[in-house]
Amino acid sequence: MLNLPFCLTTKFMLRTQAFNFGKDICFLTVILTLFFFLFLGERPLFVPDEGRYAEIAREMLTSHHFITPHLNGIKYFEKPVLFYWLTAFVMHIGGCNLLTARFVNALLGLLGCLFTYYAASRLYDRKVGLLAAFILSTNCLYFIMSHMVTLDLPVTFFISASLFSFMISVKNASTRHFYCWLAAIFAALAVLTKGLIGIVFPCLIIFVWLLCVRQWHLLKTLPLKSALITFLVIVVPWHLLISYQNPEFLYFYFVTQHIARYLSPEVGHYQPIWYFIPILAISFFPWSIFLPRTLINFFISMKTTKDNRAFHLFLFIWIIAIFLFFSFSKSKLIPYILPIFPPLSILVANEVINHMKFTDFKFYMFIGSTMVFLLVVLKLMPALDQRSIQPLAKIIQAQMTMNDEIVAYDYYQDLPFYLNKKINVVNWHKELLFGIKHQANHAWMLDEKTFWEHFQSPKKLFIVSSCEHYEKLRQIHGHEPIFLIAKTARHCLFSNQMDRA
Numbered sequence: 001m002l003n004l005p006f007c008l009t010t011k012f013m014l015r016t017q018a019f020n021f022g023k024d025i026c027f028l029t030v031i032l033t034l035f036f037f038l039f040l041g042e043r044p045l046f047v048p049d050e051g052r053y054a055e056i057a058r059e060m061l062t063s064h065h066f067i068t069p070h071l072n073g074i075k076y077f078e079k080p081v082l083f084y085w086l087t088a089f090v091m092h093i094g095g096c097n098l099l100t101a102r103f104v105n106a107l108l109g110l111l112g113c114l115f116t117y118y119a120a121s122r123l124y125d126r127k128v129g130l131l132a133a134f135i136l137s138t139n140c141l142y143f144i145m146s147h148m149v150t151l152d153l154p155v156t157f158f159i160s161a162s163l164f165s166f167m168i169s170v171k172n173a174s175t176r177h178f179y180c181w182l183a184a185i186f187a188a189l190a191v192l193t194k195g196l197i198g199i200v201f202p203c204l205i206i207f208v209w210l211l212c213v214r215q216w217h218l219l220k221t222l223p224l225k226s227a228l229i230t231f232l233v234i235v236v237p238w239h240l241l242i243s244y245q246n247p248e249f250l251y252f253y254f255v256t257q258h259i260a261r262y263l264s265p266e267v268g269h270y271q272p273i274w275y276f277i278p279i280l281a282i283s284f285f286p287w288s289i290f291l292p293r294t295l296i297n298f299f300i301s302m303k304t305t306k307d308n309r310a311f312h313l314f315l316f317i318w319i320i321a322i323f324l325f326f327s328f329s330k331s332k333l334i335p336y337i338l339p340i341f342p343p344l345s346i347l348v349a350n351e352v353i354n355h356m357k358f359t360d361f362k363f364y365m366f367i368g369s370t371m372v373f374l375l376v377v378l379k380l381m382p383a384l385d386q387r388s389i390q391p392l393a394k395i396i397q398a399q400m401t402m403n404d405e406i407v408a409y410d411y412y413q414d415l416p417f418y419l420n421k422k423i424n425v426v427n428w429h430k431e432l433l434f435g436i437k438h439q440a441n442h443a444w445m446l447d448e449k450t451f452w453e454h455f456q457s458p459k460k461l462f463i464v465s466s467c468e469h470y471e472k473l474r475q476i477h478g479h480e481p482i483f484l485i486a487k488t489a490r491h492c493l494f495s496n497q498m499d500r501a
Contacts, residue, residue, distance in 0.1 A: 021121070024130065025114060032113055032137055035371055036106040036146050039378050041099030043147075044388035044414070050149040051414030054101040057087035058417055061096070067241050072411065073422045073444060075435035077252050081238055082192035083154050096420060105153045109146025112157040112342065113137045119164035120346045123171065123311045132342075132349035138370045141283035141334070142341050147378060151194050152335035158190035160342040162202045167314055170218060177223045184227035188234035196258055199231070201339065205321050209314045248438050256434075262329050271332040276323060279334055284341065286370055287348055294351040308350075315343035389464065392493040393418035395486050396462045405454060407446070409465035412491075426451045455480065460497045467492050 045051045052071060059070045069076045069084055086104045094100040113133040121129030136142055145153040162183045169179035183202070190198025210216055243249050281288045301312060319340045326336045352363075382388075389412045396406060396419060406423040408415060411430075416423050424444045429436060436445060446454070455461060462485070465473070470492035474482060485493045 021118075024117065024121075024126070028114055028117060028130070028133055029110070032110050032133070035137060035375070036110050038375060040102050040106055040147060041097060043098070043378070043382050044385075044390040045098065045101070045417065046148055046385065047387050047389070048413045050101070051412070051417060053083065053149045053151065054087070055413060055417045057084045057091060057101070058096050058420070059422075060084050061088040061091050062420075067238065068245055071413075071432060071435075072416055072425065074432045074441060075246065075439060076432070077246070077249055077434065078257055078431060079151055080192045080195060081242075082189060083151050086154075087149070096417070101149050101417070102147060105148060105150065106146055108154050108157040109137070109142065112142075112153075112160060115157070115161050115164060116342045116345060119168060120349065122168050124308060124346070124350055127353050128346065128349045131353060132346045134367050135287050135349055136342055136345040138367060138374065139284045139287050139341060139345070140374070141338060143374050143378075145335055145338060150335060152338045155190050155194040155198060156338045156341070158186045158193055159198060159201050159339050162186035162190060162198075163205060163314075163318060164342075166202070166206060167311060169222065171311075173221070176221060177226075180222045180224075180227050181230055184231040185234065188231045191235050192238060195253075201322060201325075204325075205314070205318050208317050208321060212313060212317065213310055215310075246438070248434075252434055261331050265330040269331040269333050273327050275332050276327050276337050280323075280337060283334060283337070284344065286366075287345070290348050290351060290356075291344075293356070294348050297351055297355055298347065312347070312350075315347055318343045319347075386489045389415050389491060390418055391488055392464055392486060392491055395493060396464075399485075400462060401460075404460045404462060407451065407454070407461050407463045409463070409469050412464060415464065424451075424454070452477075452480075455496050461495055463494050463496075465492055465494075466490060470494060 056069050056071050090100045090103045113136050116136050117129040117133035120132040165179045165183035169176045187199050187202050322340050408423055409426050411425045411428040424446055426446045481496055483495050483498055
């Protein structure tokens, strides 16, 4: 039932010969808004990432510390500030809830598809643009990241928008200055989202492409000085302000989080060099089934045709540069390769439109069925992932008073967001280790001795831990009044006083 209107509308849009940008944008916006925003606020926060980034934005809003991000009251320097600003702004308008926490990613996911359509339409044609937008929206990883509170989707949008803007500026001399400035703006926003890759990737890809096509004269036609000034005006102020407020920031942010994270396996997330090959096949599914033929025909087209050869090559360099960059990194996570998906979607769309013979009905059914499948999986995710602390957080909310303390063995990064308050944490450091060293935090970052002092005080404590740790505490401290309130498959909620209910 859901496939029929989609099929009929898409068929009409693709067969209409007259290019109508406004109708296409409205069509894509309606379909993809439903696709990205449906069920957006129903699923609990995925841990740890969603809990971490949602909580940083919430704390920024409530504490008004808009320069220095904080996580559970601890300075958090690992990532820049733009995403937290955007999410805090949405929370200011709509309140702190699951929908507002994920709103920015869903919106940028939608805008990324629209920008991909626009760029592909300008560089290729309208059919390629429409199909590329649907391919980007319906691959597994892009869809998932558009429904999660993470930085990978936003930085993918800004990097892609920067590179697309550059290519459009190359093709259209009359608007070259405007799109060059736009490329600089998006690169600056990418830097403020996830650091230096926001400018390294665009510069690297553009340089390699110019080297391959030997079109260095194009640089003389671009407003490079004003673009650089525009970039610096956006990027520099926050870096200066946070460095002024936190002298320890610069070394940790640029050396530890950029250079050491890339070069040293000790930072974490180490994977072998071939890691992203199977990840690409899985994460770009179902469109990864078209990748082998797309790559084969890409190399054939480089030898046999001049049509769009430069744009083909630019997209290919974009994909290979980012893929190899992260393949040689000592730290690898699945979403790192997300920025290659927009150009990959265009290349696959061009291959499907021009070289593969599909009947209209089969092809439209394929897209529609994929969208329905992904929405069903999204709806079922809460039943598949039982790591959420949300059920216990609801019990705490129902029972706690202003004077009660919340304590967590291990740091459940979604718990402060659900409770809308900072919590006490026992024996936990990890990514907060650096911030802990540079501020007074003993009042809420507790060691074992301090925890038991709190436990034996007249104040009521709500304590969350894994079920294994709860049983261990019962065995070691059986003489203490440990009262179990509730438990899930993984976690226990207990207290030092009887349940008030």
